[in-house]
Amino acid sequence: MSVQTKICGLSTPRTLDAAIAGGASHVGFVFYPSSPRNVTFERVAELAASVPAHVKRVGVFVDPCNLLVEQAVAAGHLDVLQLHNTTPARAAAIATKGLEIWGVVAVRTRADLDQARRWRDVAARILYDAKTPENTLPGGMGLRFDWTLLEGFSHDMPWALSGGLDVENVAESVRVTGAPLVDISSGVESAPGVKDMDKIAAFLKATSNL
């Protein structure tokens, strides 16, 4: 089976269209005001309306309150909640019927991978992302972790790989880790928060061959 791809941090119709046309399986919208990729409810409603049913809409949150989740789900017709800096217990409390939860495990060392087990009863998928420095965004920083930590790792639930991926390194990342789904944000940008349609197309072409 080919590798699925999530293009994250989309905020304009043209770049969203590039992701869909290129074959993305998932598109991500960030609901976090400190992010250069943050989208308003009005903007996500406009974007979500042009996403076909076979492409899943992922809302990206950082330890969100119930109201933010409710409003984002309603505006963006979200299929998936991707939860950064959120405990599994909190995720269980905000889980909305019918929505997939992705638990984010921030990785720097082998010991960090043990966090995945805590998500077993709550999440449909684990997203392994690079651990970012304190007082920075918890994602979308273009940082990668040591992929060999996942080499031969026994996954007991669906998962995805994220952090510092780009058109040059994605094939190697999949070769090393065996990732079934890859997630990218800054690697398809020309500046923080500015998605580049050509880079999106090139990345999706690269993943379509894996």
Ligand SMILES: O=C(O)c1ccccc1NCC(=O)[C@H](O)[C@H](O)COP(=O)(O)O
């Ligand atoms: O992208 C953001 O600005 C962001 C802000 C706060 C929490 C998460 C965020 N992004 C999460 C993602 O899903 C990114 O795709 C992932 O971290 C990979 O980013 P990158 O290393 O830039 O490809």
